[in-house]
């Protein structure tokens with residue numbers, strides 16, 4: 314069974330390709346390599362023994378996208394990762410974000426119609442909840458005004474998908490997966506997160522600091538209303554997250570998707586503060602991190618963690634790996650990058 318993974322050479326995409334292949338799915342990747350490396354394909358092959366089919370092009374090109382779908386009408390389901398994801402960059406350059414993230418989605422949905430492809434998994438984010446009124450946050454929590462153009466592209470994308478389903482203009486079965494904070498890497502340390510330039514996210518900044526690429530981690534704020542004053546997130550191992558995509562595809566293909574679209578939170582249900590992540594990292598690696606507390610980062614929320622019960626009940630999926638496994642695998646990956654330089 315053939316599955317299209319857009320953005321399949323990226324961080325979450327590559328881990329999902331591995332999990333799909335290990336379950337016997339045939340994978341075709343479309344990626345423009347704007348934020349990933351072609352060598353990821355060889356590393357996926359080293360893990361699974363299979364090199365995924367690959368086409369390099371930009372999904373914001375309507376003609377090229379339409380041609381692709383005409384040629385590949387045997388695709389059974391699509392997992393759509395390909396998008397820009399840096400919050401700060403989206404504030405500086407909103408049209409780049411709206412243009413890329415929304416046009417590509419529209420082109421894919423049109424291509425699906427033309428080729429009669431019905432099953433779609435969308436990569437969304439817990440950012441749609443903003444700072445939720447209640448924790449843990451369930452899928453029923455209200456959507457809050459987006460705090461960045463990036464977050465807004467996720468909200469609008471969810472609406473585009475929902476409107477398309479409701480219009481009955483095409484048969485579309487969709488699952489929207491709202492990720493909390495994915496970190497860590499495949500246990501082989503052959504694939505992982507590869508930030509271009511200075512990382513925005515916490516985990517790659519920690520590992521790059523310890524390996525010597527950055528001087529010091531800035532901890533953004535210790536005056537939050539949390540036990541140690543630093544902000545709390547629900548970190549989830551990227552391999553657990555990848556596995557949820559396989560289960561979502563299985564559900565769509567088996568035609569078990571009841572509500573359209575179906576929405577799932579993907580988190581562990583546990584929140585960890587920035588200092589707790591640092592403590593876990595130092596404990597499992599034996600390394601010391603150079604960090605200092607600075608002021609809050611604009612736009613950051615105080616705390617968020619998932620209620621993952623709905624995903625467990627309906628998808629039969631549950632995150633299995635704990636914070637120590639996450640920080641350990643992130644460090645193994647950083648060391649592997651340094652070794653292969």
Ligand code: UD1
Nearest residue numbers: 398400438439440513514515518531532533544546587613
């Ligand atoms: C946010 C979004 C997430 C999005 C991601 C993309 C929310 C709740 N989450 O994640 O949906 O996919 O951006 O980038 O809006 N931190 C530091 N120092 C650093 C970096 C981070 O202290 O150098 C802290 C942050 O203040 C935050 C935590 O670490 O408290 C996690 O930050 P980060 O990894 O950037 O993720 P989010 O901002 O939670």
